[in-house]
Amino acid sequence: MSKNKKEKPAPMDEEKKEPMEQEGGQPAKEAPETPETPETFTVTREQMEKMEALAAQQAALNDKYLRLAAEYDNYRKRTAREKESTYQDAKMDTIKSFLEVYDNLERAAQQAGDEENVHKKGMVMIFRQLEAVLEKMGVTAEDPTGLAFDPLKHSAVMHVDDENFGEGIVSQVFQKGFLLGEKVIRFASVQVAN
Numbered sequence: 001m002s003k004n005k006k007e008k009p010a011p012m013d014e015e016k017k018e019p020m021e022q023e024g025g026q027p028a029k030e031a032p033e034t035p036e037t038p039e040t041f042t043v044t045r046e047q048m049e050k051m052e053a054l055a056a057q058q059a060a061l062n063d064k065y066l067r068l069a070a071e072y073d074n075y076r077k078r079t080a081r082e083k084e085s086t087y088q089d090a091k092m093d094t095i096k097s098f099l100e101v102y103d104n105l106e107r108a109a110q111q112a113g114d115e116e117n118v119h120k121k122g123m124v125m126i127f128r129q130l131e132a133v134l135e136k137m138g139v140t141a142e143d144p145t146g147l148a149f150d151p152l153k154h155s156a157v158m159h160v161d162d163e164n165f166g167e168g169i170v171s172q173v174f175q176k177g178f179l180l181g182e183k184v185i186r187f188a189s190v191q192v193a194n
Contacts, residue, residue, distance in 0.1 A: 092185050095139055099178060099186055102130055134178075142177040144170045144188055153177055155187040165193035 043051070105127040113120060134141075144154055149168050157174060165171045170190045177188030 096185055140179050145173050149192045154190045156192045157189050158191040159194050162193040169193050
């Protein structure tokens with residue numbers, strides 16, 4: 001073959017080319033489109049059974065996928081709750097171990113004596129600092145004196161007959177209770193009036 005030969009375009013290429021302009025320089029009008037009729041196919045019984053089987057298999061796989069996605073979503077939510085619960089439990093255990101220090105510092109700060117003593121002033125400052133830290137962590141101290149006894153938050157260690165208090169009212173607190181949000185870290189040890 002020589003290099004000077006020009007290849008002729010394929011017959012389909014010629015059909016696809018439409019005149020861009022009619023004589024006179026005006027663009028050519030496109031032929032109106034005719035609506036296409038839907039194609040119909042004839043299938044045998046065997047082919048129809050295969051299609052139905054494939055459709056059933058596709059539905060089963062889709063159902064399996066949806067169940068797996070729901071199961072994973074439940075797993076993700078459950079592990080997030082467990083993680084938060086584990087964090088809260090660890091936080092409560094840590095705070096509980098510091099409550100003994102809180103009690104001792106509170107007793108030391110309440111001791112009568114020389115108010116100008118630098119050691120006592122330092123003890124009071126440390127106690128206030130510990131109170132602020134616990135407050136930042138969401139811990140609230142509960143002093144239920146004069147309130148109704150609540151077995152979900154209080155531990156009755158004594159009962160006393162006292163006309164100044166009604167029945168079931170906390171008359172004295174021996175040890176403060178502490179809450180982390182709504183959870184009890186330590187029950188308040190109280191005396192209840194009969």
